Amino acid sequence: CVECGECIEVCPTNAITLPEGVKPAAASEPVVEPKEQKIETKAEVDEKPAQVAQVIEKPAVKLPESEYQGVWIYIEQRNGKIAPVSLELLGEGRKLADKLGVELAGVLLGNNVRHLTKTLYEHGADTVYLMDDPVLDQYRSEAYQVGVVDFVRKYKPEILLFGATAIGRDLASTVATELGTGLTADTTRLDIDMQNRLLEASRPAMGGNIMATILCKVQRPQMASVRPKVFKAIQPIAGRTGNLIEEKINVKEADLRTKVISVALDVSDKIRLSDADIIVAGGKGLQDEKGFRLVHELAEVLGAAVGASRDAVEAGWASHSQQVGQTGTTVAPKLYFAIGISGAVQHTVGMENSEIVVAINKDPNAQIFEKCTYAIVGDAFEIVPKFIEEFKKLKQ
Numbered sequence: 001c002v003e004c005g006e007c008i009e010v011c012p013t014n015a016i017t018l019p020e021g022v023k024p025a026a027a028s029e030p031v032v033e034p035k036e037q038k039i040e041t042k043a044e045v046d047e048k049p050a051q052v053a054q055v056i057e058k059p060a061v062k063l064p065e066s067e068y069q070g071v072w073i074y075i076e077q078r079n080g081k082i083a084p085v086s087l088e089l090l091g092e093g094r095k096l097a098d099k100l101g102v103e104l105a106g107v108l109l110g111n112n113v114r115h116l117t118k119t120l121y122e123h124g125a126d127t128v129y130l131m132d133d134p135v136l137d138q139y140r141s142e143a144y145q146v147g148v149v150d151f152v153r154k155y156k157p158e159i160l161l162f163g164a165t166a167i168g169r170d171l172a173s174t175v176a177t178e179l180g181t182g183l184t185a186d187t188t189r190l191d192i193d194m195q196n197r198l199l200e201a202s203r204p205a206m207g208g209n210i211m212a213t214i215l216c217k218v219q220r221p222q223m224a225s226v227r228p229k230v231f232k233a234i235q236p237i238a239g240r241t242g243n244l245i246e247e248k249i250n251v252k253e254a255d256l257r258t259k260v261i262s263v264a265l266d267v268s269d270k271i272r273l274s275d276a277d278i279i280v281a282g283g284k285g286l287q288d289e290k291g292f293r294l295v296h297e298l299a300e301v302l303g304a305a306v307g308a309s310r311d312a313v314e315a316g317w318a319s320h321s322q323q324v325g326q327t328g329t330t331v332a333p334k335l336y337f338a339i340g341i342s343g344a345v346q347h348t349v350g351m352e353n354s355e356i357v358v359a360i361n362k363d364p365n366a367q368i369f370e371k372c373t374y375a376i377v378g379d380a381f382e383i384v385p386k387f388i389e390e391f392k393k394l395k396q
């Protein structure tokens with residue numbers, strides 16, 4: 001909120017007020033053209049076609065020396081296995097904590113999960129906040145929310161990060177609501193504004209047309225969920241140890257409205273894009289659905305997941321869950337094939353952390369060649385069948 005007061009005038013139910021003492025900003029405040037910048041976003045339904053957002057620069061609110069200190073990462077685990085995104089966040093959290101000169105902590109909830117603390121210290125945590133109780137055996141929002149909120153209220157971190165997974169998204173939103181603080185969802189970049197000691201959480205906004213850097217100036221902790229595979233876990237330091245702070249969960253089984261009766265695992269043998277070590281991705285250059293089948297064939301031989309550019313998805317050759325890029329999934333496999341993909345920035349932003357990229361494109365000036373390890377200039381319909389043939393031979 002930039003406290004301009006415009007929403008108060010248009011709210012049909014008169015439900016919006018400004019905090020006491022705040023006067024609506026004058027209508028003549030300067031309008032800055034939209035571009036990548038540090039902003040407070042304010043979506044505007046504006047008649048002027050060239051403007052997608054009105055951005056009003058305001059001086060940062062200076063917080064008093066805050067009692068909130070430290071960077072915390074929510075450690076997601078299922079059946080005693082830590083989600084990779086939590087280790088990635090410990091890696092990035094380490095950088096943020098070092099910048100701020102504070103501790104990095106992991107918040108670990110579950111049943112019989114104490115042994116995981118070792119991995120967390122080795123991945124950069126100085127402290128682990130632990131609740132270990134049978135009531136936390138399976139993830140349930142109600143119980144986990146109480147646990148995380150109790151820890152926050154007692155130990156007061158200034159930053160709290162979650163992986164943007166199904167569990168992380170659910171938990172982060174309920175925790176933020178209970179704490180009455182701000183949450184930036186689906187962040188792809190994190191940094192610290194050292195002057196004001198604020199977390200800068202960036203994410204695509206306005207349908208991907210701008211990168212919005214979102215600040216939570218007043219409330220604490222500053223919360224964000226972060227897409228998997230955006231950051232890298234640090235190389236674990238064997239034998240590194242830290243502090244353990246353990247609390248009892250303030251919830252009993254009888255208090256909970258949700259019971260887990262059984263857990264059905266997805267047994268489909270399809271490899272998920274975000275988990276895949278190898279991805280074969282196809283684009284508009286494959287011409288039609290039949291051409292796109294080459295991508296599936298190569299993926300099958302390699303035991304890879306199938307990815308696609310947005311244009312291939314929009315053509316109906318692949319599903320949205322297979323889209324790689326700014327408005328799709330961010331991936332970082334060991335090997336990424338980009339076949340008939342031009343390499344628009346909205347695509348490459350989602351795959352540029354891949355270890356090895358093999359690009360096949362008939363245009364020698366295609367942008368994708370700037371992002372690849374191996375560039376193959378030529379017709380995909382000639383080259384891909386040869387790959388398939390050779391990999392089949394290797395498999396035999």
Ligand code: FAD
Nearest residue numbers: 208283284285309310325326327328340341342347362380
């Ligand atoms: P094209 O750009 O049409 O490229 C096709 C390529 O195939 C060309 O380079 C051509 O030389 C090559 N080719 C043609 N025939 C052959 C052949 N026989 N053999 C080999 N090569 C051949 N895109 C994404 O992918 N992911 C996103 O998340 C995404 N989000 C977006 C968000 C916004 C807000 C906007 C505006 C756009 C977004 N886009 C996204 C779209 C992006 O800008 C590009 O339009 C899109 O990536 C292009 O897809 P493409 O490379 O398949 O098609």
